[in-house]
Amino acid sequence: MPRDEPGPGRAEAMDRPQPSGAPDNRAWGSDAIADVLRALDIPFIALNPGASYRGLHDSLVNRLGNTAPQMLVCLHEEHAVSLAQGYYKACGRPIAAALHSNVGLMHGTMAIFNAWCDRVPVLVIGATGPVDAARRRPWIDWIHTAQDQGALIRNYVKWDAQPASVPATREALLRAHQIMTTAPRGPVYVNIDAAVQEMPLDSLPPPPDANRYRAPPPAAPDPALLANAVALLSGAKRPLILMGRVGRTEATWAERLRLAEHLRAKVGTDLKLPASFPTDHPLHLGAPGTFASPSLQAAMREADVILALDWVDLGGTLRSAGAEEGGPQVVLVSPDQRVHNGWSFDHGGLPPADLYFDNEPDPFVTALLAALPGDSPPPAAAAGPQPPATPSEGGLTIAGLAASLRRSTPGREVTLIRVPLGWDGALWHFRHPLDYLGQDGGGGIGSGPGMAVGAALALRGTGRLPVAVLGDGDTMMGLSALWTAAHYRVPLLVIVSNNRSFFNDEVHQERVAKERGRPVENKWVGQAISDPDPDFARLAEGLGLLGIGPATDEAALDAALARAIAHVEAGGTALVDARVAPGYAPSMASALTREPKHT
Structure with a gap:
């Protein structure tokens, strides 16, 4: 989507560092690490300043000029991660958040959990005092160094690492970015040793070609299974589509609209998730809610086929509606099972599935539309805009x-x-x-x-x-x-x-x-x-x-x-x-x- 150009009064114009004086040909570990962040096209890094990554901080300012990525100063580590989560939700582009040592990570844990449950990629960069105890300053480096810092959040990140050298750190960042942007997406954590950051280098390695380490494209659905889904959905008399974690582009929105109209399927959406379907469309069931509304629950019981596009807690929703056993046939499309573990129950109840696609919803919808027989009917007319009622008297609701x-x-x-x-x-x-x-x-x-x-x-x-x-x-x-x-x-x-x-x-x-x-x-x-x-x-x-x-x-x-x-x-x-x-x-x-x- 379009972006404003940087200019006076813009975020990019803030916190401009002074240009360096005489050239200094010395290189440091954090310089090589900062180069990877730029190669990954990370536009911002939200942070609350901390000495454990002072080396990286210096490189971001005095090597990269505090641009690409630009630091965004936050007043709490939770805010740094939340900011990164909100940024991705609005534009689909991940950014980084830096958390100071073990104490900053403790502050940021709740926000990391939110991003995990929301399946939002955030590159969380951590740091620790020197792992080599002989290099620690008295007191402060001891209380800000942990034996296994990533253990604090390992149950709700997709991957974590504590690399012990500059080459290993560069590789860890490339791997972390690849993993977090592969569906199902989620936060990752790379903990960078302060001693590695402040290590002098004989020369800087060239920046990596980040395009060679990108996430793979989404997988297409299995053709035989897709044919079964076509037959099942084409023959449905009362199909229902549950729009869950789906794509956020106008193109994927339009495809979901075409699919619902082609199948003449009722549609349910979820207020926990971003907008996924026009809520004033005649096929949309009632109003979206944090929990399934009575009208949506009734539609689940009455449907003969439910197409669930990565719906949050499908098992629990069907059970609550009384549509789990002996109810409609279920076509489940979700890669979410790849990140389920035994610590967090954010996966919800185990859903029944007559056809189960381990795919992201968007490529499935594209393939299904191409395979469905017949032409799509003309689009249905949506309701008019909500009237701006005159102010009501009395207290505010x-x-x-x-x-x-x-x-x-x-x-x-x-x-x-x-x-x-x-x-x-x-x-x-x-x-x-x-x-x-x-x-x-x-x-x-x-x-x-x-x-x-x-x-x-x-x-x-x-x-x-x-x-x-x-x-x-x-x-x-x-x-x-x-x-x-x-x-x-x-x-x-x-x-x-x-x-x-x-x-x-x-x-x-x-x-x-x-x-x-x-x-x-x-x-x-x-x-x-x-x-x-x-x-x-x-x-x-x-x-x-x-x-x-x-x-x-x-x-x-x-x-x-x-x-x-x-x-x-x-x-x-x-x-x-x-x-x-x-x-x-x-x-x-x-x-x-x-x-x-x-x-």
Whole structure:
């Protein structure tokens, strides 16, 4: 997708190093390592500075000129990884994150887990004090060196390495990049010994030809198995397609639309994942949700064939809908089993499959379309745009927040980077793969601000307005990530859906109180974010953003958004505090608290 050219006030214009003086012909291990990052075409490396990679830091600045990759200073290691995750989700291009020693890795672990569950590639570069104990400085190098640092995250990265020489480090980076960009994608970790970075070299090796170490192209589906799928889906009377982890390009979007219309299949989508199908299309079932809606569950039970395109937790979803045993035939398309392990259960329930394709969904859809008999029917007409209703009187709700945002953005292409748990999928239609970027994968609260910054950075030059609607708890945990957006002049609008509570747990406490015959009125105790209420507008101003609020009704929010959007479209970062009443969409509240079905 197009990108703006670097210029004054752009991220690329920030933090420009002074040119070197007299040429210094000496070379260092970190110089050779930095050359590999440039060869891999890594545009940015998000980091919180740390002495364990001071050698690499120097090479990025004084050898590469802090460009390709450019460092993005973050105020917490979690934000660095979250930023990289958000960047990839918006543009499909991986970047790096650097974490200082064992302590920085400990800070970053939750964000790495989120990226793992979200199947997002992040090149996590770690560092350690000298493994050779004789080279360690007193105290500090001892507490910042670990026997097996990668063991902290080995269960939720695709691969990790702690190379012991410059050539081994260069190879490890090439291998890590290849592995993380091969489906199913995910984060990788390369831990670079400080002594290796600071090792003097007689000469620099030439940069590698990274094209010779790229990920392989996606595999085509087995022809015989594909023929079986063609026969099964062509003969289906009530087919259903579950759109899961699928491609994000306009071309793959168009192919999925053609497939659904050719099969006249109903379609279900998932609010945990980015937009994958037009939600106002006549074939789309109801509104997308974090959990399958009643209408989608009913469609699963009524379908004769389900085509599952890498759906998240297909087994659990079918079981919850009562469509697992004796139900529809299932065509499963997913390479995800390649990364399942015994530590993390993010793989969900074991799904039944009558036909199982160990493929990415996109090449399968392409091959299926080419093999299906007959011509595609003419495209069905989509519903018209959601009307921008006039402001409602009274207190602000999440529905009112969405209505205000619609009124404030006529004619604009909006990317919803994130939405809070209380968001109802019916509040906003998705008609393009960049209309919505999904949740964080692992449910690690505090990830929203960092992901918003990374996504907004990647969206520059696309003509889209990046908007992150974040919960107040998520915002408070990750608030300092927004400084990075302000510093690097990243246009971004953050709306805090501020219900002044960790409300997800209020829902659970209400369920427990009802079961035990105890006062529901006490559900807020230990959950409230009040007395004092955080002043998000002043906190944002302190980080260099435009801060507005609190807005307590739709009219006030309309005015706040008009001011904030003008600021963002002028190149700034803005935060609006929207004081909403606590509450969830009915399907979300019931799904969070209902008892699971047992088999």
